[in-house]
Amino acid sequence: MKKQFILLLGVVMASTSMFAQPLGKRAITLDEAITLARVQSVDAAVALNELKRAYWEFRTYKADLLPEMNLNATLPNYKNRYSLYPQDDGSYLFNKENNLQIDGELSIDQNIWLTGGSLSLNTSLEYLKQLDGNKRSNYMSIPVALTLNQPIFGVNKIKWNRRIEPVRYKEAKAAFLSATENVTINTINIFFDLLLAKANVNISEQNLANANKLYEVAKAKRKMGQISENDLLQLKLNVLNAKSSLTDNQSNYKSVMFKLRTFLSLDDNQELEPVLPDTIPAMKLSYNDVLDKAISNNSFALNIQRRQLEADYEVAKAKGDLRQITMYAQVGLTGKGSVINESYRGLKDNSVIEVGVKLPILDWGKRRGKVKVAQSNREVTQSKLKKESMEFNQNLFILVEQFNNQRDQLDIAQESDTIAIKRYNTNVETFLIGKISTLDLNDSQIKKDEARQKHINELFYYWYYYYRLRSLTLWDFAHNTNIDADFEKIVK
Structure with missing residues (x-):
């Protein structure tokens, strides 16, 4: 029919x-x-x-649930200036910078609806050319890296x-x-x-x-x-x-x-x-x-x-804001050299693990109050x-x-x-x-x-x-x- x-x-x-x-x-x-x-x-x-x-x-x-490919690049970053740099004895001097920098990163990013975090597969290449002195060229590559960004206690917005x-x-x-x-x-x-x-x-x-x-x-x-x-x-x-x-x-x-x-x-x-x-x-x-x-x-x-689900979400969000803990982890390989080929040889470990914590010590009941407000709004x-x-x-x-x-x-x-x-x-x-x-x-x-x-x-x-x-x-x-x-x- x-x-x-x-x-x-x-x-x-x-x-x-x-x-x-x-x-x-x-x-x-x-x-x-x-x-x-x-x-x-x-x-x-x-x-x-x-x-x-x-x-x-x-x-x-629906697109937020699918993998996303992104390119981040700086094309180019040219500097010809004096900048303040610290010395070994604790003093500061103005040193001249005269270089050309080009970098790019290609990543595949995926939101994890089950945990509310995000997972990325990255590859990047950075080029630095000195325009004064020995005028050397340097390359640094990260052929592959896996990055996880995961909130621990916050509300899982993707799941909601x-x-x-x-x-x-x-x-x-x-x-x-x-x-x-x-x-x-x-x-x-x-x-x-x-x-x-x-x-x-x-x-x-x-x-x-x-x-x-x-x-x-x-x-x-x-x-x-x-x-x-x-x-x-x-x-x-x-x-x-x-x-x-x-x-x-x-x-x-x-x-x-x-x-x-x-x-x-x-x-x-x-x-x-x-x-x-x-x-x-x-x-x-x-x-x-x-x-x-x-x-x-x-x-x-x-x-x-x-509307019932949205009211429940606001309560969950208010409870999730009582404390904030975020974990950032990256594992991968990196290399460097004066030419591109060298930067992909003799690769070494490149790992970062970071845990950020934000806990209220004294907020005069503000966050608890927001939970009560959200609960009252849900009842209304x-x-x-x-x-x-x-x-x-x-x-x-x-x-x-x-x-x-x-x-x-x-x-x-x-x-x-x-x-x-x-x-x-x-x-x-x-x-x-x-x-x-x-x-x-x-x-x-x-x-x-x-x-x-x-x-x-x-x-x-x-x-x-x-x-x-x-x-x-x-x-x-x-x-x-x-x-x-x-x-x-x-x-x-």
Whole structure:
């Protein structure tokens, strides 16, 4: 089964033919808007850049675990100066230096994650040319040397990074998928705003046409004395209100359309006609099942794990700083001569062992205090994580209940919309034969408009709750599969 994000590019390429038509009116469905937003919107670009940053941070961490080759060289070091040198009797004299020095070292360095130290394999060559006096040349070589630099009691940062960084990258990948779903949620918000604005324009146009029709009939009835002057004036007022409402709704429709075009990075001259979604997936969700998927997939669970590890690391770091002991050891061979070949003959031992110690004698409890602070911070973090977990579970439970209830609310709103339209049409006919007053007619019109708006709002909440659950669980409930991506292809 191919992952959704791999298929996303194919969907967009398939949909480009729809955008190749001449500018003007064009219908746009919710699925098309979501597809475009996931690829073209600024929000999607931000999510992708955050993923790329996390990817390269993770690559940098992995590179720290691999051997590294380095070249250190001085090319050249020329001196022509007087320097102060001590004499055998303890006095100092200024002696002239006039020499040329060139040196280079090639090393292969490897961090040791198990101990936190570093191991290096080195080879070096140094050249010194006297430019005064006998003008001799000297070479000193270290063909091979093995160097160990090892802290004894300090915190092993590399070992901690091996625990923290993979969790951090998993969190970033899950956060990217959730951010992509959040792009969908933002798209739904704007799309249904446009859908509602378009519905309001249609309602206003219909209401204006009906108001004009009723007003013309009422003028004829007034001449025949069948209605009062007050009813006639009320119908004229209805015409004026319908015109005002149409103007406002048309302006709002254009504003929301501009917002959606900008969000989807579409041409400003293209007029969008939102299409009301005609099908929705019918399903009932179990809270326990949704919670299991959220804990397994959501970045929140990984965020809690990472923050707990970071708090533990700070405590370990503070304890490691109580005392510092570092061992430096180097074993190898060295040689010297007036030519390069001689410096690699008759090699002699070249070994160094050094142990550095830094122990606090009197620090007035500063280091112990830092340990206590780190431990207190860890306790605070644990309390926060516990509270956030409870709130997360609670919000997820509420969201599942809202989603399961929303299908019933949508069915009720859809039926109410149909009934309200029929009732209004019936009242128009009844009014024309003088059986009801203008107040009853106006009331049925208001109820019709409200029912239509409520139907669209309930449809919006259904999709909003659905994609909120997708973003929290990273699970496609309609196809019963997880939401994943080929991250290696995405970041490159």
